[in-house]
Amino acid sequence: MKNIDIFRESEQYMPGGVNSPVRAFRGVKINPPIIKSGKGVVIKDEEDNEYIDFVLAWGPLILGHCDEDVVEAIKEVSSKALAFGAPTKLELDLAKFMCTSLDNIEMIRMVNSGTEATMSAVKLARGYTNRKRIVKFAGCYHGHFDGFLIEAGSGVITGGIPGSLGVPTESIENTLIGIYNDKEQITELFKKYGNEIAGVIIEPVAGNMGVIKAEDDFMETLRELCDEYGSLLIFDEVMNGFRVAFKGAQSLFKVKPDLVTYAKIMGGGLPCGAYGGRREIMENLAPLGGVYQAGTMSGNPIVMAAGLATLAKLKNNLDYYNHIENIGIKLQEGILQISQKYNLPVVMNRVGGMMTIFFSNLKEVRTYDDVKTCDVERFNRYFEHMLKSGINIPPSQFEALFLSVKHEENHINTFLNAFEKFAASEV
Numbered sequence: 001m002k003n004i005d006i007f008r009e010s011e012q013y014m015p016g017g018v019n020s021p022v023r024a025f026r027g028v029k030i031n032p033p034i035i036k037s038g039k040g041v042v043i044k045d046e047e048d049n050e051y052i053d054f055v056l057a058w059g060p061l062i063l064g065h066c067d068e069d070v071v072e073a074i075k076e077v078s079s080k081a082l083a084f085g086a087p088t089k090l091e092l093d094l095a096k097f098m099c100t101s102l103d104n105i106e107m108i109r110m111v112n113s114g115t116e117a118t119m120s121a122v123k124l125a126r127g128y129t130n131r132k133r134i135v136k137f138a139g140c141y142h143g144h145f146d147g148f149l150i151e152a153g154s155g156v157i158t159g160g161i162p163g164s165l166g167v168p169t170e171s172i173e174n175t176l177i178g179i180y181n182d183k184e185q186i187t188e189l190f191k192k193y194g195n196e197i198a199g200v201i202i203e204p205v206a207g208n209m210g211v212i213k214a215e216d217d218f219m220e221t222l223r224e225l226c227d228e229y230g231s232l233l234i235f236d237e238v239m240n241g242f243r244v245a246f247k248g249a250q251s252l253f254k255v256k257p258d259l260v261t262y263a264k265i266m267g268g269g270l271p272c273g274a275y276g277g278r279r280e281i282m283e284n285l286a287p288l289g290g291v292y293q294a295g296t297m298s299g300n301p302i303v304m305a306a307g308l309a310t311l312a313k314l315k316n317n318l319d320y321y322n323h324i325e326n327i328g329i330k331l332q333e334g335i336l337q338i339s340q341k342y343n344l345p346v347v348m349n350r351v352g353g354m355m356t357i358f359f360s361n362l363k364e365v366r367t368y369d370d371v372k373t374c375d376v377e378r379f380n381r382y383f384e385h386m387l388k389s390g391i392n393i394p395p396s397q398f399e400a401l402f403l404s405v406k407h408e409e410n411h412i413n414t415f416l417n418a419f420e421k422f423a424a425s426e427v
């Protein structure tokens with residue numbers, strides 16, 4: 001069957017033809033290819049077209065598609081353990097691995113997605129502090145939990161406006177919106193509401209408004225405010241964890257979080273998530289404490305095996321991160337050189353193997369407002385050109401593209417050649 005025929009039929013049975021909205025390519029106004037296989041950095045669609053992949057399942061596949069060791073671990077466990085709903089040794093293995101390999105994680109709870117991890121971490125913060133309000137930053141994404149689905153208007157917004165139908169105002173009235181990298185605004189917010197704030201959740205390296213790294217003094221301000229007012233600082237490392245460094249975004253900043261959420265890479269390509277932090281906080285979870293959170297499939301044996309195989313391989317090969325950094329630099333420098341040559345206004349933000357090419361006239365992109373200056377029409381032309389050139393990138397200006405350990409110089413060169421043709425066509 002042709003891609004388009006499969007997609008049209010999918011639209012009959014699944015809303016928009018997809019199980020997660022971005023996959024429908026609505027923003028870029030073209031039909032998505034239907035992917036059937038992947039190996040290393042190459043994915044293949046139903047018409048046998050091949051693409052070099054810079055999406056990597058939206059981040060998880062840092063080892064590339066169908067890494068031999070991960071597939072082997074899945075095969076081995078799946079012949080004897082699909083699910084029990086009982087404790088298994090594999091859960092201990094992954095929990096212990098994460099607690100001993102990462103900083104500030106004394107205890108951890110496994111869940112099935114990033115959304116579950118962040119909503120549970122917030123519930124735990126509320127239960128632990130016995131407070132209602134949470135702070136999230138405009139432009140940060142923490143999954144589809146009602147309390148996070150808030151769009152930020154301009155300026156200082158202190159009340160929530162729903163970003164989705166079906167979210168009652170009551171569900172978001174305790175969500176306060178912070179402005180990323182704005183120390184004064186967050187300080188004002190705490191002055192007004194500090195004693196009611198259970199926690200602040202942040203992507204330390206934002207990826208869901210395009211890549212923007214939080215500034216050091218901004219992070220220090222957050223930590224100071226949380227300490228002063230007794231609120232918890234939650235790092236949402238669902239995308240950052242094992243991505244920007246083996247020890248995640250935590251290792252890039254001086255400040256320590258109270259709770260951290262993980263998913264994506266930690267599941268090795270299977271559905272997973274986790275949240276962890278200080279023992280004294282984590283012990284408030286049932287069955288030890290009064291914060292109830294559960295899951296029939298949480299800690300599933302196959303997921304644990306895939307996660308452990310992935311994380312252990314990363315830990316045993318820390319030079320992978322140097323490789324990713326080096327090809328990342330090559331990609332970044334190449335893009336900037338080409339943009340200069342053709343006078344194409346571009347800002348490129350990159351932290352390790354996650355990056356965004358912003359089509360913006362600004363000198364730097366460091367806030368959500370900066371992001372909004374991007375030329376989305378130009379991005380859409382770029383996206384279509386890249387896809388036709390056999391390069392798969394996220395179908396939105398406001399997403400990160402990812403590198404894996406399997407990307408090599410020749411893949412970067414193919415990307416740059418395609419980018420140069422695009423740049424030439426824009427002048």
Ligand SMILES: *Cc1c(COP(=O)(O)O)cnc(C)c1O
Nearest residue numbers: 113114115141142143238239263
């Ligand atoms: C992807 C993502 C989530 C949501 O994870 P799901 O597994 O899609 O539910 C939450 N936070 C961040 C930072 C993410 O990138």
